[in-house]
Amino acid sequence: MKLLKNLGLVLLMAVLLAGWVMLPWWGALALAALLAAWMFLFRTGAQARSVASVGLSTLTQRLGSSAVIVVGIAGVVGVLVSLLAMAEGYARTQRNSGSLDTAIVMRGASANEVSSSLSREDIVQIEQAPGVARNAKGEPILSAETVVAANLPVRGSKTGDTGSAQVRGISEAAFAVRPQVKIVQGRSFQAGLRELIVGKGAVRQFDGLTVGATLKLGNQPWTVVGVFASGDAMESELWADANVVNDAYKRGGGRNSATVKLENPAAIKAFSEALEGNPQLKVKATTTLAFFSKQAERMTQILRIIGITVGAIMAVGAVFGALNTMFAAVASRAREIATLRAIGFRGLPVVVAVMLETTLLALLGGAIGGFVAWLLFNGFEASTMSAGAVGxxxxxxxxxxxxxxxGIKWALAIGFVGGLFPAVRAASLPVTTALREA
Structure with a gap:
C-alpha cells in the first residue's frame, strides 16, 4: 500500500512538473493569486495560513538548515542562467545580423557561405531579379561577397596560439545593405589595394589588428586602415575589397554569396521565386534574418543542452538537500503538527503549509542565483571557437x-519536489505515532 502511495506521488509530481515547465509567467501569477484567495477566503486555507505562519516564524531558529536550501538552489539557478545566457547571447548576435528587407543568395544546397559559389553570370542575373532595390543612380543595391578564413594570433595567448578569423571580400554596396556598419576608427579601405577594416569583435579576439598594423593574408602583406562596429556577427570579421581578396586567394572572378537590399520585406517572395524558377540559376534566396537565425540554431541548441544538463545534475543535489532539511523540520515539529490535527486541522492545510515554506525558501534562492548571474555575466564577452564553419x-x-x-521556475520546481514528500508524511502520519516519535 505504501509503495502504491509513493508511486502515485511520483506520478503526480511528474505531471505537475511537466505542466509547470510550460507555464508562462502570467500563469504562475494566476496560480499565486488563486492560492492567496483560497488561504484568505476558505476555512481550510485559513488553517494552512496558520500552520505556515508558525513554520515561517521558526525559520530564525533553523537558519543553518534553511540556508542549505537557499544556497543550494541559488547555485543551481546561477549556473543554469549563466550557461543559458551563452546560448541567448549567441542567438541574439546572429539574429541582429539579419533583417527582413535584405536577402542573401547562395548556391542551391549550400548550408553556409563557404560551401556556396556564384559565377559572374549568376550575379548579373541576380541583379536583374524583381524586388531588388536601386540607389539614386538606378543601380541595383547588391554586394557580391567572398568569404575565406585566415589564421591569426589569439589575443592574450602565452603559447602563440592561433585562431580562425573570417575575412569577407565586399563591394561598396556592402555598406548600403548593412547600414548598421559604421567606421569608428581610421577609414574604410580603398578599392584595388590590400587594405583591411576590422570589426571590434575581431580586435578583441586577435592580436595585431590595430590601425596601421600589417598582417599576412594569402601570403601577402595587408594593412589595417580602420575599425568598424555593427553590433552583430559582422563585428567578428575582417573586410576588404572583394577583387583583391579573390586575387590573393586565387578565387577567380566568382563569389560565395550575394546580399541584396529589397524594395520592401514583402518583395522576398517575388525575388526568391524569380531566382529559383530561373533554369539558368541553381540558387536559393532567403531573408538575411532567416539565414542568420538558421545559422544560430545548432550552436544555440548545443549550448542549451549543456546548460540544462549541468543544471539538472546540480538540481538533483539541491533536491536531496531540500528533502533532508524539510524532513528534519517536519520531525522537529511532529508534536505541534499532531496536536493541530488532533484538534481538527485537516491534512491538506498541513501539506500546503509545509510546501509553502519550502517554496518561499526556493524562491529566495532562485532570486539570489538569478541576480548574481545577471550581475556577473550579463554583457560578458565570449566567443566561439569556429562560428559559421570559418571563424x-x-x-x-x-x-x-x-x-x-x-531560472525561477527551476528553483520553484526544486522546492516543490523537495517539500512534497516531507509534507505528505507530516499530513499522513497517525497522530498517536507522531506524538510518540516527538
Missing part, C-alpha cells in the same frame, strides 16, 4: 527576463 564569433552573454523566469 570565431564574438558575442556578449545575455541574461534576459525570459532566462530569469526560467
Amino acid at each position: 570565431k564569433l564574438s558575442f556578449n552573454l545575455a541574461v534576459s527576463p525570459q532566462l530569469l523566469w526560467e
Whole structure:
C-alpha cells in the first residue's frame, strides 16, 4: 500500500512538473493569486495560513538548515542562467545580423557561405531579379561577397596560439545593405589595394589588428586602415575589397554569396521565386534574418543542452538537500503538527503549509542565483571557437527576463519536489505515532 502511495506521488509530481515547465509567467501569477484567495477566503486555507505562519516564524531558529536550501538552489539557478545566457547571447548576435528587407543568395544546397559559389553570370542575373532595390543612380543595391578564413594570433595567448578569423571580400554596396556598419576608427579601405577594416569583435579576439598594423593574408602583406562596429556577427570579421581578396586567394572572378537590399520585406517572395524558377540559376534566396537565425540554431541548441544538463545534475543535489532539511523540520515539529490535527486541522492545510515554506525558501534562492548571474555575466564577452564553419564569433552573454523566469521556475520546481514528500508524511502520519516519535 505504501509503495502504491509513493508511486502515485511520483506520478503526480511528474505531471505537475511537466505542466509547470510550460507555464508562462502570467500563469504562475494566476496560480499565486488563486492560492492567496483560497488561504484568505476558505476555512481550510485559513488553517494552512496558520500552520505556515508558525513554520515561517521558526525559520530564525533553523537558519543553518534553511540556508542549505537557499544556497543550494541559488547555485543551481546561477549556473543554469549563466550557461543559458551563452546560448541567448549567441542567438541574439546572429539574429541582429539579419533583417527582413535584405536577402542573401547562395548556391542551391549550400548550408553556409563557404560551401556556396556564384559565377559572374549568376550575379548579373541576380541583379536583374524583381524586388531588388536601386540607389539614386538606378543601380541595383547588391554586394557580391567572398568569404575565406585566415589564421591569426589569439589575443592574450602565452603559447602563440592561433585562431580562425573570417575575412569577407565586399563591394561598396556592402555598406548600403548593412547600414548598421559604421567606421569608428581610421577609414574604410580603398578599392584595388590590400587594405583591411576590422570589426571590434575581431580586435578583441586577435592580436595585431590595430590601425596601421600589417598582417599576412594569402601570403601577402595587408594593412589595417580602420575599425568598424555593427553590433552583430559582422563585428567578428575582417573586410576588404572583394577583387583583391579573390586575387590573393586565387578565387577567380566568382563569389560565395550575394546580399541584396529589397524594395520592401514583402518583395522576398517575388525575388526568391524569380531566382529559383530561373533554369539558368541553381540558387536559393532567403531573408538575411532567416539565414542568420538558421545559422544560430545548432550552436544555440548545443549550448542549451549543456546548460540544462549541468543544471539538472546540480538540481538533483539541491533536491536531496531540500528533502533532508524539510524532513528534519517536519520531525522537529511532529508534536505541534499532531496536536493541530488532533484538534481538527485537516491534512491538506498541513501539506500546503509545509510546501509553502519550502517554496518561499526556493524562491529566495532562485532570486539570489538569478541576480548574481545577471550581475556577473550579463554583457560578458565570449566567443566561439569556429562560428559559421570559418571563424570565431564574438558575442556578449545575455541574461534576459525570459532566462530569469526560467531560472525561477527551476528553483520553484526544486522546492516543490523537495517539500512534497516531507509534507505528505507530516499530513499522513497517525497522530498517536507522531506524538510518540516527538
